[in-house]
Amino acid sequence: MSVPQPPEPIPGARLLFSLDPAVNHLNHGSFGAVPIGVQRAQQRLRDEMEANPLRFFTQGLTDRIAHTRRHLATFLGADPDGTALVGNTTTGVAVVLQSLGLRPGDEVLSTDHGYGAVSLAIGRECRRTGAESRVLPVPLAATDEEVIQTVRAALRPGRTRLLVVDQLTSATARLFPVAAIVGVAHEQGVPVLVDAAHVPGMLPTSVASVGADFWVGNLHKWAYAPRGTAVLVVAPQWRERIEPLVVSWEQETGFPARLEWQATLDYTSWLAAPAGLFTLRSLGVDRVRAHNAALAAYAQRVVGDALAVAPAHLPDPGGPEVAMRIIPLPRGLATTVEQGRALQRRIAERLAAEVAVMSWNGQGWLRLCGQVYNAPEEYERLAVRLPPLLAQR
Numbered sequence: 001m002s003v004p005q006p007p008e009p010i011p012g013a014r015l016l017f018s019l020d021p022a023v024n025h026l027n028h029g030s031f032g033a034v035p036i037g038v039q040r041a042q043q044r045l046r047d048e049m050e051a052n053p054l055r056f057f058t059q060g061l062t063d064r065i066a067h068t069r070r071h072l073a074t075f076l077g078a079d080p081d082g083t084a085l086v087g088n089t090t091t092g093v094a095v096v097l098q099s100l101g102l103r104p105g106d107e108v109l110s111t112d113h114g115y116g117a118v119s120l121a122i123g124r125e126c127r128r129t130g131a132e133s134r135v136l137p138v139p140l141a142a143t144d145e146e147v148i149q150t151v152r153a154a155l156r157p158g159r160t161r162l163l164v165v166d167q168l169t170s171a172t173a174r175l176f177p178v179a180a181i182v183g184v185a186h187e188q189g190v191p192v193l194v195d196a197a198h199v200p201g202m203l204p205t206s207v208a209s210v211g212a213d214f215w216v217g218n219l220h221k222w223a224y225a226p227r228g229t230a231v232l233v234v235a236p237q238w239r240e241r242i243e244p245l246v247v248s249w250e251q252e253t254g255f256p257a258r259l260e261w262q263a264t265l266d267y268t269s270w271l272a273a274p275a276g277l278f279t280l281r282s283l284g285v286d287r288v289r290a291h292n293a294a295l296a297a298y299a300q301r302v303v304g305d306a307l308a309v310a311p312a313h314l315p316d317p318g319g320p321e322v323a324m325r326i327i328p329l330p331r332g333l334a335t336t337v338e339q340g341r342a343l344q345r346r347i348a349e350r351l352a353a354e355v356a357v358m359s360w361n362g363q364g365w366l367r368l369c370g371q372v373y374n375a376p377e378e379y380e381r382l383a384v385r386l387p388p389l390l391a392q393r
């Protein structure tokens with residue numbers, strides 16, 4: 001197996017961010033980082049809002065939101081008429097779940113790679129409606145074909161009212177073959193919600209070609225948008241059945257305005273989101289993707305070597321653009337979510353490095369991301385300093 005080389009840095013990219021230079025920020029995936037230019041764009045919108053709140057909210061705001069929605073949808077290869085802006089992926093998932101009209105005897109099927117908060121939302125909606133939540137185990141090393149066959153075998157037509165599957169998983173940084181999974185689910189008449197929280201900006205995407213009933217993704221992670229910016233893309237047959245969490249003045253206008261207008265909120269994050277895409281395009285979308293993925297692969301190898309993990313045991317995300325990678329931690333570390341959080345905090349405090357520590361199926365994992373503001377030396381430093389810290393249990 002060849003040793004991945006660190007990529008050439010993108011000159012000046014670090015200066016676009018206001019990140020604390022005393023810290024190594026190696027976890028872009030959790031909450032993103034907003035470039036300074038995007039922060040300024042949002043601040044200008046807030047200044048406009050505060051100069052005349054009445055005019056800002058009542059003259060043209062819904063048109064500006066619609067314009068932004070079309071811009072973001074086009075970037076993602078989604079049908080602009082089937083796209084709604086929402087605050088985050090969690091909200092998009094909640095909107096879908098509560099619009100399904102689940103009943104006793106129904107089930108929602110998801111995988112054990114699903115995001116924790118999404119699993120909690122599925123659990124609550126199932127408890128509320130008397131439906132069942134079933135979690136399908138998918139081995140980390142399963143091939144795409146095995147994943148597809150596992151899902152196919154687990155579907156119960158007539159009973160499975162929704163399949164929830166991640167396009168790129170959070171805990172395991174694994175790409176799932178979502179278009180093929182949607183295909184097998186649809187063969188059996190099962191609707192699919194794709195959790196694509198990490199996809200916008202990171203992966204080249206044509207949402208339309210995934211073919212899901214529902215696709216939800218964050219712009220505030222890898223597309224440099226201000227936090228609070230996500231899209232929910234809905235297939236035509238569902239659009240009039242989708243209900244917002246909060247009923248407000250656009251309720252009678254129908255999809256997507258009824259989802260977007262959630263009463264008096266700060267909508268400036270949405271309006272500034274195109275500035276995030278502008279930053280991405282200015283740096284070069286393909287160049288950023290190639291850089292980030294190469295850096296994440298390098299990080300995985302450098303830190304994996306330091307933890308004495310054989311290259312064969314470093315999970316492959318399954319795609320060339322994936323900018324996050326996981327490394328198994330020594331046995332017994334971070335075997336629960338709470339222990340993972342405590343270790344993550346200890347690494348932040350003692351090593352001044354922000355990383356993600358995940359617990360998945362009783363095994364602790366370190367997740368590292370690559371971003372344009374990162375340099376290979378940051379991971380090399382972590383590789384030197386992490387083993388002694390882990391040894392002090």
Ligand SMILES: Cc1ncc(COP(=O)(O)O)c(C=O)c1O
Pocket residue numbers: 029030088089090091114115117118166168169170195197198218
């Ligand atoms: C796979 C996945 N789904 C959902 C979410 C939730 O995103 P948000 O907090 O923006 O709702 C995340 C966040 O990291 C995620 O990784």
